[in-house]
Amino acid sequence: MKNILMLASEAVPFIKTGGLADVVGSLPKTIDKQYYDCRVMIPKYMCIPWEWRQKMEYVTHFYMNYLGQDRYVGVLKYEHQGVTYYFIDNESYFSGDRPYGDWYWDLEKFCFFCYAALSALPLLDWHPDVIHCHDWQTGLVPVLLHDRFAGGEYYRSIKSVITIHNLKFQGVWDVKTIQRFTQLSDYYFTPDKLECKKDGNLLKGGLVYADAITTVSDTYAEEIKMPFYGEGLDGLLRARAHDLRGIVNGIDYDDWNPETDKYLVKPFNARNFRKEKAKNKKALQEQFGMNVDPGKMMIGIVSRLTDQKGLDLVECIMDELCQDDIQFVVLGTGDEKYENMFRHYDWKYHDKVSAQIYYSNEISHKIYASCDAYLMPSLFEPCGLSQLIALRYGTVPIVRETGGLRDTVQPYNEYEDSGNGFSFSNYNAHEMLGTIRYAESVYYDHKREWNKLVDRAMAADYSWKTSVMKYQELYDWLIGY
Ligand code: ADP
Ligand code: GLC
Secondary structure, eight states, rough: OOOEEEEOOBTTTTTSSSSHHHHHHHHHHHTTTTTEEEEEEEEETSSSSSSHOOOOTTEEEEEEEEETEEEEEEEEEETTTTEEEEEEOOTSSOOSSSSSOOOOHHHHHHHHHHHHHHHHGGHHHGGOEEEEESHHHHHHHHHHHHTTTSTTTTTTTTTEEEEEOTTOOOOOEEEEHHHHTTTTGGGGSSTTTTEETTEEEHHHHHHHHHHHHESSSSSHHHHSSSSSHHTOOHHHHHGGGGEEEOOOOOOOOSSSSSTTTOOOSSOOTTTTTTHHHHHHHHHHHHHHOOOOOOOOEEEEEEEEEGGGGHHHHHHHHHHHHHSSSEEEOOOOOOOOHHHHHHHHHHHHHHTTEEEEEEEOOOHHHHHHHSSEEEEEOOOOSSSSSHHHHHTTTTOEEESSSSSHHHHHBBBBBBBTTTBBBBOOOHHEEEEHHHHHHHHHHHHHHHHHHHHHHHHHHHHHHOOOOHHHHHHHHHHHHHHHO
């Protein structure tokens, strides 16, 4: 049996702010249990719903010296869908109504988490062969395995891999601060290690010291070796190109299944979507107070409202788009400028546009199921799960050709009768509008072709089936078979 520990800052169903939680919550349960024992460790945030917290079992606790004080580290455990989850408890670090917020505090919090996680392991009666880290919050772990924990018998054979879900966030502050939180010596703060552009950088530590690096699509793995997408780390990623690979994300096919989805007014499948899917749209139009007309083309967005997602392009053409015969639904929270932009268009075109500015898993299911098209014009997109969910619900994605969007959405080709979505290449609002209008023309004037697009979208396999094999191969390679 090979033992794998996933270390992350969020995991569905306990706590989620974005796609990272979906991945950490769904990949482990697809890993072959006959050969691998994959467990997950995350912080025990106070904002994890009580429903889950009350089920966690106490495992052990100890005091760990961190930043000159003895600090409490509790370990709790809960088995969910065949996967063991460990939770690191410390109420002063993991309180608050969200997992992240204040940058400075988050840096200290996740450095503490990395120390606590590694210190807790020997008490668990279990030994991981590989620690699989995710994003900057766990970037310190490969460094500590090389440094503070390198001498111990327990840690010596542990290999590490780090997955980049988003290179934009790196855990950066001035060197003095990062040095204090990481408790590492001067040796580590040079430009070939944790220093980057004169600052301290936690993700960089992970990328330098992990035995392997992955990211969540092939295209993003290529893009981040170039300055535009590399966020200042492209040089390092080029240098480590041999140890860097892209493994595209999958989605949880049990959670996201239009046939069994309990949130839908009318569940549907690849055979009956022509009749049934639009019934969900009608119910949503009623719920959101839009014009009720199931024949109207509805375009949806479910997203964090940040610059990454290409929303300035949407802002630029929103008035023009609203002259067309379409409806537009957005569910999301994030930057105030985008929240207010969508609220404004909801006010201005109330029958056509609905802005739902909050977080709701239930409403997200309804939107993915009800819309005809799903818009995702990202500036960059490591993988993107939303377009995969949309495809599964027969909602045709309209995307910009970047990162995982490029790898998962094949543009419609009317001559070859192929493709499962629409795409455009340049970060240009009118190129996007042209593509949306092309989709509108297929929807209204070539319905049979549109339905075939939906057929192809729903037929494609975006489960973890293929990608999990790639992670398993990587673990085998790290452990040495
Ligand atoms: P990212 O991780 O960059 O936010 P992804 O497409 O990988 O983008 O994943 C986003 C996930 O978060 C999807 O499952 C999406 O449905 C979900 N999501 C984003 N915003 C909301 C919201 N306001 N309410 C419900 N789910 C949301
Ligand atoms: C990040 C990326 C997104 C990806 C997700 C899960 O949040 O922005 O593209 O799908 O992580 O890997």
